[in-house]
Amino acid sequence: MIALRLRQVALLLASFLLCGMAFFQMFSRVDGSFPSSFVIPLGATVVLSLVFWILVDRFQPYASQVLQPCVLLLTGIGLVMIARIDHENETSVALRQIMFVCIAIVLCSALVIGLKDYRVxxxxxxxxxxxxxxxxxxxxxxxxxxxxxxxxxxxxxxxxxxxxxxxxxxxxxxxxxxxxxxxxxxxxxxxxxxxxxxxxxxxxxxxxxxxxxxxxxxxxxxxxxxxxxxxxxxxxxxxxxxxxxxxxxxxxxxxxxxxxxxxxxxxFSHVGARVDAWLHPFDPELYNRAYGGSYQIVTGLFGLASGGMLGTGLGQGHPNLTPFANSDYIYASVGEELGLVGCLGVLVLYVVIIASGFVTAMKVKDGFGKLLASGLVFTMAFQVFTVVGGITLVIPLTGLTLPFMAAGGSSLIANYILATLLLIISNAANKPMPETDSETFQYEALAVLRDHELKERQAEREAADAADARRARQARSAEPTQAVETSTPVTPAVPVTPVAPMPPIPGGAR
The missing domain is CATH 1.20.1310 (5 helical Cullin repeat like)
Structure with a gap:
């Protein structure tokens, strides 16, 4: 158990270290020093993340421990890119995003403490x-x-x-x-x-x-x-x-x-415009269209292409040239400065989260938990696919944002709650012994009854059919006997005297 906890802490500290190195490198290149305005917000985020891990270890001890490090690493990469774009656009979206991260962690901590059983x-x-x-x-x-x-x-x-x-x-x-x-x-x-x-x-x-x-x-x-x-x-x-x-x-x-x-x-014209921009992104008429054109798609593709295999480096690209580079197109910003390797690394983190969610859905014994876990994790997988597919011209743009990375408080908080729900369900799935309290017994009894309800009804129908068939056979076999008895004179019954059993023979003889 101690070795498991050490591995969990090592994963968490590794995510902090990678995010800290990324922030330091990016700010060193664009500002020459680490800005003091980010010290306290980032420090508060680290402290709250450690508190959240302690609460999960206390109240959900069997929960999957790969979710939090992956989520924090994706959030850190997104914050680095948002702060990078803030420097070019002279905005302060990154500090606001850090505030939303802290709010999300606090809400998720309350959820871990309060929601002991997801089946409620x-x-x-x-x-x-x-x-x-x-x-x-x-x-x-x-x-x-x-x-x-x-x-x-x-x-x-x-x-x-x-x-x-x-x-x-x-x-x-x-x-x-x-x-x-x-x-x-x-x-x-x-x-x-x-x-x-x-x-x-x-x-x-x-x-x-x-x-x-x-x-x-x-x-x-x-x-x-x-x-x-x-x-x-x-x-x-x-x-x-x-x-x-x-x-x-x-x-x-x-x-x-x-x-x-x-x-x-x-x-509807707005839907048709997105399809046209997807099919003909390099058409000059669509490229220069003010609304519903392909300018965002083309600049995002150019940003991905300029990144190449290893990227231009943190702080050395121009991701701000793409509209909504810190929200809808943050994946293109990552591809420009971190290259194909960085894009694949981000996808691997998502794959780990999604695979962990599907494993939880397969392991949990409760039918409601299976459906809830699979629905939540598929929603995340589908959202990642539509965002990345829209940026890379696999499908038309849908307007969704990349979970945990894109700027926006609503998406960030909702996806943090989604990941926390997966943590709570994974705790029930990985628990070695089921709970024995009355509420758990009630849920399990209801699940068993519903699972076997159809089989019981089928068995009752088969038993009724068999009984009907048996009565029909008895009726058919009784008809000739009744006919014979009516033609034969009835004789009075002679009382039969019961015979007493013989006493046992001595010596064990048979």
Missing amino acids: LRRFSYVSMVVGLVLLLSPLLPGLGQEINGARIWVRIPGVGQIQPGEFAKLFLAFFFAAYLFDHRDQLAVGGKKVLGLQLPRIKDLGPIIIVWVASMGVLIMQHDLGTSLMFFAMFVAMLYVATGRLSWIVIGFIAFAAGAVLAASV
């Missing part, structure tokens, strides 16, 4: 649905929502600033999806007709996916936000596949969203 979230499934929908649709309220760069996904709160409620809505909707699919997985797993080797679901079971599809299209149409719409629908379809194990749900979900996206691209 299942009690508030429909409350989570209502809260998630309210957060998702709140930018549409007049006077509260705010439209930026063509997307109405922001809410302005006096004294706080702008927040993106959709980042928090994904957490609450993940709670609801996990609880709903856990309760109805048996009905959704029942297949209908087979088409081209796929077991299609029954028509009456298509209701949930149709409702989520309509909600996703509503977000796309009303809020002009392709990324959030795609993320929510993909999260639900992925959790639906995990709950039922049927590939047909993936195929139906892909076809449904592809049809909706094609329709939206032909009807």
